Amino acid sequence: MPSRAEETVLERTEPRSVAAGEAAISARGLVKSFGDVRAVDGVDLEVRAGTVLGLLGPNGAGKTTTVRMLTTLLKPDAGEMRVAGLDAVKDAAKLRERIGLAGQYAAVDENLTGAENLTMVGRLYGMSRAQAKQRAAELLARFSLTEAAKRPARGYSGGMRRRLDLAAALVARPPVLFLDEPTTGLDPRSRLSLWETIEGLVADGTTVLLTTQYLDEADRLADKIAVIDHGRVIAEGTSDELKDRVGGERLEVTLDDPEQAETAVDALAPLTDERPVVEAGVVKLTVRERRGAIVDAVERLKAAGVGVDDLGLRRPTLDDVFLTLTGHAAEDGADEETGESR
Amino acid sequence: MRRLVSDTLVIAERNLVRLPRSPDLLLAFTVQPVMFVLLFVYVFGGAINTPGYDYVDFLIPGIIVQNIAFGGFVTALGLSEDLNKGLIDRFRSLPMARPAVLAGRTAADVVTNTLSVLVLLVTGLIIGFSFHASVGEVLLGFLLLLLFGYAFSWIFALLGLMVSSPEAANSLGFIAVFPLTFISSAFVPVDSMPSALQWFADVNPFTIVVDAMRSLWLGAPAGNSVWGGFVWSALIIAVFAPLAVSRYRRAAGRA
Numbered sequence: 001m002p003s004r005a006e007e008t009v010l011e012r013t014e015p016r017s018v019a020a021g022e023a024a025i026s027a028r029g030l031v032k033s034f035g036d037v038r039a040v041d042g043v044d045l046e047v048r049a050g051t052v053l054g055l056l057g058p059n060g061a062g063k064t065t066t067v068r069m070l071t072t073l074l075k076p077d078a079g080e081m082r083v084a085g086l087d088a089v090k091d092a093a094k095l096r097e098r099i100g101l102a103g104q105y106a107a108v109d110e111n112l113t114g115a116e117n118l119t120m121v122g123r124l125y126g127m128s129r130a131q132a133k134q135r136a137a138e139l140l141a142r143f144s145l146t147e148a149a150k151r152p153a154r155g156y157s158g159g160m161r162r163r164l165d166l167a168a169a170l171v172a173r174p175p176v177l178f179l180d181e182p183t184t185g186l187d188p189r190s191r192l193s194l195w196e197t198i199e200g201l202v203a204d205g206t207t208v209l210l211t212t213q214y215l216d217e218a219d220r221l222a223d224k225i226a227v228i229d230h231g232r233v234i235a236e237g238t239s240d241e242l243k244d245r246v247g248g249e250r251l252e253v254t255l256d257d258p259e260q261a262e263t264a265v266d267a268l269a270p271l272t273d274e275r276p277v278v279e280a281g282v283v284k285l286t287v288r289e290r291r292g293a294i295v296d297a298v299e300r301l302k303a304a305g306v307g308v309d310d311l312g313l314r315r316p317t318l319d320d321v322f323l324t325l326t327g328h329a330a331e332d333g334a335d336e337e338t339g340e341s342r
Numbered sequence: 343m344r345r346l347v348s349d350t351l352v353i354a355e356r357n358l359v360r361l362p363r364s365p366d367l368l369l370a371f372t373v374q375p376v377m378f379v380l381l382f383v384y385v386f387g388g389a390i391n392t393p394g395y396d397y398v399d400f401l402i403p404g405i406i407v408q409n410i411a412f413g414g415f416v417t418a419l420g421l422s423e424d425l426n427k428g429l430i431d432r433f434r435s436l437p438m439a440r441p442a443v444l445a446g447r448t449a450a451d452v453v454t455n456t457l458s459v460l461v462l463l464v465t466g467l468i469i470g471f472s473f474h475a476s477v478g479e480v481l482l483g484f485l486l487l488l489l490f491g492y493a494f495s496w497i498f499a500l501l502g503l504m505v506s507s508p509e510a511a512n513s514l515g516f517i518a519v520f521p522l523t524f525i526s527s528a529f530v531p532v533d534s535m536p537s538a539l540q541w542f543a544d545v546n547p548f549t550i551v552v553d554a555m556r557s558l559w560l561g562a563p564a565g566n567s568v569w570g571g572f573v574w575s576a577l578i579i580a581v582f583a584p585l586a587v588s589r590y591r592r593a594a595g596r597a
Contacts, residue, residue, distance in 0.1 A: 071435050096437040107428035111360030123352045124438045126345065152363055168432065 023082070024049040024176050024207035025070060030079035032065050039065040041231035043079070047209055047224075049175075052202055054222030055211040056318070062231040063211035064104065067180050070209065071101045084176045097125070100169030104181040108164050110154035114145050117153060118167055125172045132171075139167040143197070159190025166197065177201065179210040183217060195220060215318035225318075229326045243316045245324075249290050250314040251297060253283040256307030267304035268297060287313070346439035353446020357420065358453055367416060371458045375409045376465045382529065383469060390530055395560065402466040403483075403555035404528030406459055407548060410491035411519055413455040414498035417447045418511040421502030430593050441587045448495035455491040459484070474561040483558035486571050490551050493578035494519075500586040503593055527552045547574040 025047040032040040040062040047053040055063045068074040070083055072092040081088035084098040108117050115136050122132025140149045143163040148156060153164060162182065169177060182198065183191040198221055202208055212218050218225050219239050227235040227242070235242055243249075251271070255264060258281040265276045268285055271293060276285035287293040294313060301308055361367060382405065387397035421444075424430045433443050463471075473480055498515060505511045525539055526532075526548035532540055543549050554571035557564035 068431075073431055073434055093437060096435060099435070101432070101435040103428045103431055107432040109356065109360065109429060110427075111363045112356065116356075116359065120352060120356050121432075121436065124349055124433070124436045124442075126348075126437070 022049050023047060024084060025053070025209055026082050027066070027070065028080045030066060030069060030081065031077045032062075032069060032074065033077055038231050040069070040076075043228070043231070043233055045209075045226060045233065047207055049207050050202070050205050051223040052198075052208040052210060052221050054218035054225045055209065055228055056213070056215065056218045056222075056225050056322070057211075057228035058213055061228045063228055064180055065231075066228070067101075067178050067209065067211055071099055071178050072096055084174075097172065098174055098176060100172070100174035100177045102162075102166045102169040102177070102179050102182060104184055108153045108156075108161055108168065111152055113150050113152055114140055114156070114160075114164050115149040117164060118171060121168045121171045135171055139170060143167045157190070158186055159193065162186060162190065162194060163197070166194070170201075174206070176207045177209075179208060181211055181213065183212070183214070191217075215322065219318055227322065227325055235321070235325050239318065242318065242321045244290075245321070249287055249293070249316065251285050251287050251293055252310075252312055252314060253297065253301070253308060254310040255281050255283065256309050260306045263304050264301060264306045267300045267306060270300070271296060346442055346445070349438045349442035350445040350449060353443055354449040354453075355446075357416075357447055357450035361450075361454065370415075371413075371454055372461050375405070375458060375462050378409075379405055379462060379465050380469070386529075391534070392531060396470065398466065398470045399472070399560055400556075401529065402462070402471045403559055404526075404552045406462050406487060407490065407552045407555060408523040408528050409458055409462060410455050410487050411494045411523060411548070412515075413451050413458060413491045414448070414495035415512070415515055416454060417451055417495045418498035418502035418505075418515050419508045420447060421499060422505055422508040422511045425503065425593060426507065430590075434590075434593070440591060441583075444496075444499050444583075444586050444590055448492060448499060451495040452488055452492055455488060459487055473559050475559050479558045482568075483555050486551065486554055486558070486568070486575070489575040490571065493575040493582070496579055496582040496586055500582055500589055503586060503589045522546060523548050527556075547571075547578075550574060 023046050025045060027043060027045040030040050030043040030045075031038065043062065043066055045053065045055075045066075055066065057063050065074065069076045070081055070088055072088055072095055075089060083095055086095045086098065088095055108114075109120070112120065115133075118136035118139055119129070119132045122135050123129060125132075127135065137146075137149075140146045143166070145160060145163060145167070148160060153161060156164065166179075166182065169179075179198070183194055186194065195217070198208065198210070202221075208221075210217075210221060222239070224236065224238055225242060226233045235245065237245070251268070253264060253268070255261060261278045261281070261283060264283050265278060268276050268283060271287050272285040273288060274286065276283050278284075290313065294311065297311065298308070379401070382401055383398050387401070390397055392400040421430070424433075424443075430443070475483075498511075501515055501518075502511050505514055525535070525543050526546045527543060528548060532543045532549060535543060550567050551571040551574065553562070553565065553567035556562040557567055
């Protein structure tokens with residue numbers, strides 16, 4: 001990865017067609033059916049400029065269909081969409097100049113080299129051959145592809161292809177970027193490196209809508225998460241808000257002396273609505289209020305004279321969230337739909 | 343309009359640049375037709391009676407027409423592959439002229455078709471084919487060939503956008519076009535066929551274009567075939583180009 005300074009130089013002069021704080025993407029009542037299947041069934045979304053919305057859901061939940069509508073590839077049956085200040089249906093042609101799309105399946109021409117792929121995309125944005133080549137060289141450098149620039153993309157690794165695909169989406173410096181499952185199928189190292197790249201883009205002011213079926217990805221990249229299942233947004237909020245909806249956090253206290261368990265349970269009872277449980281010398285309870293819970297617990301245990309070996313809050317994961325909201329685990333749903341293993 | 347031309351050229355260039363990197367396709371363009379010419383001339387040639395012509399003279403216009411009709415196969419395979427790989431989604435998300443992806447594809451076919459016509463013609467000349475025509479007629483023949491090939495590229499473009507995989511494009515295209523080329527005057531005189539086939543062969547555009555080529559290159563009686571060949575080509579383009587472009591607008595990646 002190039003240094004942040006380099007990225008800043010490349011991106012600083014870019015025009016932003018949406019002022020910070022405004023909605024860069026908004027959708028109201030989106031509906032799209034394929035035959036009898038309502039793939040998207042009344043989706044509402046709002047993404048403020050300069051932020052990342054994670055559209056989280058299993059395969060077949062309607063994520064990709066939503067993205068295809070927002071990127072003008074598909075006309076909705078009903079609903080309204082505004083992206084980068086334009087109506088995504090009426091101003092579709094103009095909108096295409098302002099958005100970048102990187103797909104689930106890296107859309108690069110395997111028989112062209114990395115440089116040829118990016119140059120082609122640049123020219124299709126209306127750049128001259130020289131401009132397109134210049135922009136391709138910048139992006140190849142930025143995505144650590146300079147060495148591979150003259151090799152056909154068929155010889156690229158999965159991670160390199162994704163980077164090339166993402167680079168292609170950035171050729172015209174779009175203020176709004178759509179990433180459809182950007183890291184599906186990538187190895188952990190490539191995944192991390194792509195995450196860092198996406199974070200760099202956001203730091204430079206790009207608005208991102210990203211779909212993912214990975215909870216850790218949404219947790220790490222997204223300012224807000226919309227959980228989507230069966231074509232509907234079933235929950236929306238920050239990662240913390242969603243976790244709060246599932247219920248408070250778990251406090252787990254490992255005692256020095258298991259004999260003191262009863263004393264500890266009495267001491268900690270005021271922190272929770274249900275009576276704490278004891279499992280193998282560990283006292284567990286769901287705290288009513290996360291803030292100050294640890295300090296409160298320590299003080300109460302100290303006052304009661306209970307010795308503590310270890311003490312910690314375990315936050316509910318987005319897995320817990322998904323399970324609670326949809327009744328099925330995110331990854332299970334994915335496997336059911338595709339019938340394939342990752 | 344300027345965008346349409348420049349985008350079309352970019353796409354045509356893309357398809358030509360990638361061609362030498364797919365050796366299997368290059369083989370299909372060059373070695374395979376030559377093989378067919380040699381097989382037909384030396385295996386069937388002695389058994390087929392073509393009054394008034396050496397079989398090699400009779401065959402070359404026919405086999406070149408068959409070959410050029412199949413030139414558009416690259417378009418069907420390529421578009422189907424682009425759809426499956428998500429490249430069509432990428433193109434459709436770009437602010438480019440809508441028909442350019444198809445126009446660029448089919449334009450690239452004209453270049454590869456020219457190449458394969460030349461390869462076949464040189465092969466023919468080596469094994470004894472000769473023109474009995476003026477330079478103008480020979481060139482008009484070339485023009486008709488390229489136009490007819492271009493028309494078939496649009497048929498194949500539509501096919502490539504409709505089928506689910508390059509393999510399906512391959513077999514469907516073959517099933518549709520192969521019999522058309524055989525039930526025509528391309529390889530044997532039509533009057534040697536059973537009468538039902540003769541009826542079909544007479545109205546088959548392949549027969550018309552092959553007859554036109556024999557008239558332009560060998561001096562055979564033209565009848566209506568020369569202008570008929572141009573009209574057929576224009577008709578095919580007029581019908582299939584809009585169909586293919588409209589299909590492209592609605593094309594969805596199958597990813």
